[in-house]
Amino acid sequence: MISPENRLFCSNKYPEIQYLVIPKCGCTYVKNVLWQLDHGAPHPVPNRVHDNDEDFGRAGDKGFSREQIRKNEYAFTVLRNPIERFLSLYFDKVVGTGWHNFVNLRGVLVEYHRLNPEARTAEAHRRNCEILINWIEVSLMGDAEIVADPHWTLQSDRLPIMKSLDLKLLMLADVDKTLKMLIEPAVPSLDPKIFAVEKMRREGRYLEKS
Structure with a gap:
């Protein structure tokens, strides 16, 4: 430790x-x-x-x-x-290029939670953010597909x-x-x-x- x-x-x-x-x-x-x-x-x-x-x-x-x-x-x-931190996680690690070198957060959200990785409109991004927020809440309780990571704790x-x-x-x-x-x-x-x-x-x- x-x-x-x-x-x-x-x-x-x-x-x-x-x-x-x-x-x-x-x-x-x-x-x-x-x-x-x-x-x-x-x-x-x-x-x-x-x-x-x-x-x-x-x-x-x-x-x-x-x-x-x-x-x-x-x-x-x-x-x-905190809002800016969340959006940085979303735009970098979920729909941006950063997901290539990160845990499979994007893959889980797309496969199991219907996240749209090709979102282009404000409404599509808003729906994606709701998916991510809800998923992070579950992750912090220890019930998600991926254990909580420092990037979203x-x-x-x-x-x-x-x-x-x-x-x-x-x-x-x-x-x-x-x-x-x-x-x-x-x-x-x-x-x-x-x-x-x-x-x-x-x-x-x-x-x-x-």
């Missing part, structure tokens, strides 16, 4: 910058920022940064105790508006870790600005360009902000 301390990813170069992942809450963005801090260059395939989890540090492995993390000004997580499931480690809470909205404000004191000559990468979900790639 992973300790609370090792639940936190951290920069190898600046290990005091420690981050608790909550899926569908900007984790791809934040881990790309951590990657650039360590490597001085963008990840070669930014939307596949999770494939390199073993290359990130872990706070516990870096020698940080729970009490040290509680006093650390740079230990944080990112929260998201409640953000509050991470609350015990957040409280035990007294993490700073950032919101995904404007996270590039708030994350810069948070870690800037820890990084000499911080390059603001590392915060400029953003995921273009519809195109499945990353672009720099103009």
